[in-house]
Amino acid sequence: MMQSSCWVNGVPAEHISVTDRGLSYGHGVFETLPIEHGTPLLWSLHRARMVSSCQRLGIPIQSVVEAVEQDIRQFLANQTGVLRITITCGEGLRGYRMPDTIVPTRILQYLPPTTYPNEPARVGIKAMLCQQRLGLSPSMAGMKHLNRLEQVLARSEWQTPDLQEGVVCDIDDYVIEGTMSNLFMVKAGELHTPSLDRCGVWGVMRQHLLHLAERESIVLHEGRYRLDDLLASDEVFFCNSLIGIWPLVELSPHSFVIGPVTRKLQALLEASYRVC
Structure with missing residues (x-):
């Protein structure tokens, strides 16, 4: 290798x-x-x-x-x-x-290939709410540009290995994404993800999952969500091109289940790779 x-x-x-x-x-x-x-x-x-x-x-x-x-x-x-x-x-x-x-x-x-111990895609991960906020910049929104200091500061808020990701909000306290990932919520079988027209990264995996969900006729919503909306969700997961889909099981003190929509999207993602 x-x-x-x-x-x-x-x-x-x-x-x-x-x-x-x-x-x-x-x-x-x-x-x-x-x-x-x-x-x-x-x-x-x-x-x-x-x-x-x-x-x-x-x-x-x-x-x-x-x-x-x-x-x-x-x-x-x-x-x-x-x-x-x-x-x-x-x-x-x-x-x-x-x-x-x-x-x-x-x-x-x-x-070389990245390995993730403890099978986070299968068993889920724990995350925290970051204090670092994302500034609003519509003209820069979506890009994976080289200015990533907000994400660096957000990720520096924890060092313990039991936490794998952090939820990041914007300065208006709307939930936007993870420090290294995009964020999805499931409510009553419908998929929700934050709008990224003011800040955040238009993740490639996010885009791919939206295509897969649309193809499977899963109802999709993009909008502005508060932390209470996330906490009221039936399922929550993070995604990016390297990790695929990591279900959220704990945002202390709140816990979540790994539900059927998350598992279905994981299966669809795996199948889509086999036909790449």
């Missing part, structure tokens, strides 16, 4: 310029996804989000995407593990002004 590896602009490397705008200003985006036998899972969705986010940030992207796909074929053929793709606005002079000529930096990082 290949050990951890990194490529910068198609060349094995572990460093970028100190003038790179991704380092200086967080001017860039990233995608983290599983790769199986050289094939990035749900790549079309990751690719679409990466392209859309770069366009919103003024980063020319089309030739970069083609280069990324070539890098994957060249360096990661037949590999299974975790792939992180980072695209920055490239090098620039001091100051916020965009460079006259933008040459994006592309970084591919490969890590």
Whole structure:
């Protein structure tokens, strides 16, 4: 099995310029996804989000995407593990002004497969309510941009291994997501997930699950939910591209069951991977 590896602009490397705008200003985006036998899972969705986010940030992207796909074929053929793709606005002079000529930096990082002890997808996880709040920024909402300090601060609120995730609200106290994941609630057999038009990340797994649920005629709702709405739910689960679906069983002192909708979506997700 290949050990951890990194490529910068198609060349094995572990460093970028100190003038790179991704380092200086967080001017860039990233995608983290599983790769199986050289094939990035749900790549079309990751690719679409990466392209859309770069366009919103003024980063020319089309030739970069083609280069990324070539890098994957060249360096990661037949590999299974975790792939992180980072695209920055490239090098620039001091100051916020965009460079006259933008040459994006592309970084591919490969890590061996991630293992999760205690089978969280099967037995569920415990989470906490984070004190850190997400600021509102509709123009930045949805993107997996490089500015993740809010998530870093939220995740720093616990160190105990019995907690696997934290629920994060916005500054208006609406429930938004987990520190590393999106959030779903089930009430009376219907699926609910927070709107992400003001903050939060449009997760690829979230999008995929919405497609699967719609295909199965599961009633879907996107809206603004308070903590009381979450606590009144019949089922709650977190999701992202690496963990799949992790059911919530405890948000102390409240407990939840792993219900039929969660289990159905887990089965649908597993089946969708088999036909990728």
